[in-house]
Amino acid sequence: xxxxxxxxxxxxxxxxxxxxxxxxxxxxxxxxPDGLGLDSIDALELIVLLEKNYGIKLTxxxxxxxxxxxxxxxxSFIEENK
Amino acid sequence: xxxxxxxxGGGNAKQGMLMRLMKHVNIRVIYCFLPFVVCGYLIFxxxxxxxxxxxxxxxxxxxxxxxxxxxxxxxxxxxxxLMDRFYVFAGHKDRYTVVNLDEDMxxxxxxxxxxxxxxxxxxxxxxxxxxxxxxxxxxxxxxxFSGETEKMKQMRxxxxxxxxxxxxxxxxxxEYIFKLNDAFxxxxxxxxxxxxxxxxxxxxxxxxxxxxxxxxxxIYSIADRYKANIVVMFVLGTGKNFKYKVYAQPLAIxxxxxxxxxxxxxxxxxxxxxxxxIVREYPLQWFNxxxxxxxxxxxxx
Numbered sequence: 001x002x003x004x005x006x007x008x009x010x011x012x013x014x015x016x017x018x019x020x021x022x023x024x025x026x027x028x029x030x031x032x033p034d035g036l037g038l039d040s041i042d043a044l045e046l047i048v049l050l051e052k053n054y055g056i057k058l059t060x061x062x063x064x065x066x067x068x069x070x071x072x073x074x075x076s077f078i079e080e081n082k
Numbered sequence: 083x084x085x086x087x088x089x090x091g092g093g094n095a096k097q098g099m100l101m102r103l104m105k106h107v108n109i110r111v112i113y114c115f116l117p118f119v120v121c122g123y124l125i126f127x128x129x130x131x132x133x134x135x136x137x138x139x140x141x142x143x144x145x146x147x148x149x150x151x152x153x154x155x156x157x158x159x160x161x162x163x164l165m166d167r168f169y170v171f172a173g174h175k176d177r178y179t180v181v182n183l184d185e186d187m188x189x190x191x192x193x194x195x196x197x198x199x200x201x202x203x204x205x206x207x208x209x210x211x212x213x214x215x216x217x218x219x220x221x222x223x224x225x226x227f228s229g230e231t232e233k234m235k236q237m238r239x240x241x242x243x244x245x246x247x248x249x250x251x252x253x254x255x256x257e258y259i260f261k262l263n264d265a266f267x268x269x270x271x272x273x274x275x276x277x278x279x280x281x282x283x284x285x286x287x288x289x290x291x292x293x294x295x296x297x298x299x300x301i302y303s304i305a306d307r308y309k310a311n312i313v314v315m316f317v318l319g320t321g322k323n324f325k326y327k328v329y330a331q332p333l334a335i336x337x338x339x340x341x342x343x344x345x346x347x348x349x350x351x352x353x354x355x356x357x358x359x360i361v362r363e364y365p366l367q368w369f370n371x372x373x374x375x376x377x378x379x380x381x382x383x
Binding site for chain 1: 255256257258259260262263283284300303304307342343
């Protein structure tokens with residue numbers, strides 16, 4: 001899957017105006033201080049993003065941590081569930 | 083000054099004991115002991131008391147004497163409202179009445195087929211309304227902090243009975259996020275407080291009672307995302323035992339405001355305006371026992 005498109009969607013959905021898609025490393029953690037530093041409200045936005053843009057409903061909170069680990073893990077999850 | 087710890091005081095045992103006591107003892111007797119307990123608090127929890135004194139003196143403009151007496155009365159009221167909650171937990175909810183000042187408006191918003199966000203504050207006795215409201219048509223999801231004891235959670239759950247209310251514990255995992263998403267998607271109501279901030283970028287500074295303070299704005303971004311109605315709500319003591327009144331007001335902003343941050347700020351400002359109005363009117367019912375206006379030097383952004 002095209003991670004550049006996904007990054008653009010993430011930036012748009014989370015209103016990360018200060019970032020460009022190329023600033024985000026595919027494998028960098030989305031949450032926590034070592035990566036983009038997203039918070040729980042961002043997680044909610046990512047859930048909505050998956051639903052609206054890809055028709056994928058993520059319902060298992062235990063799975064979410066792995067799915068939202070990085071752009072790469074999100075992209076593979078989308079690929080597997082499209 | 084202390085910062086907020088995120089939970090009701092006392093452990094499982096103390097909270098359970100208090101509830102058992104409330105089953106057998108008239109609450110007026112308990113009220114009689116409050117001055118002694120409060121004096122203990124004022125002596126041994128001086129920092130918390132000073133936070134209230136400072137709020138009354140500097141933000142409300144009270145004189146030294148009025149602020150000192152106000153600090154005492156604020157603690158008495160807090161104790162009274164807390165005891166009222168435990169009295170309800172102990173099965174005495176029928177003794178209480180909550181008057182809704184604008185019931186038609188409230189239910190008009192509550193019953194629309196849109197999600198609803200009820201934003202409260204640590205002013206008055208917001209929580210007690212959940213136990214006294216009766217069975218609701220729309221499911222109400224109450225956001226609580228997971229730091230509360232199991233006993234407290236159980237007592238709350240029992241008191242809500244079949245009122246169609248679910249508590250969502252905000253914790254470190256993502257479970258509550260999924261529950262929130264489900265609630266909004268099903269056009270349910272969600273209630274939370276709009277005056278408690280931890281850290282992070284979902285907060286903005288607003289001038290409140292003459293000085294800047296942090297307020298959360300993430301809640302408004304979410305509400306806006308789901309096109310939810312937002313109603314700010316306070317449950318205030320009336321000065322009479324067993325009687326509270328609800329003040330509710332829809333939060334509306336100019337539709338021409340574009341951009342999520344700008345819209346969240348506009349909602350935040352509208353909330354702060356209502357909060358300030360209420361706190362000016364009921365200064366002693368402010369229960370944030372920490373330096374609410376504390377802004378670190380490295381937080382000036």
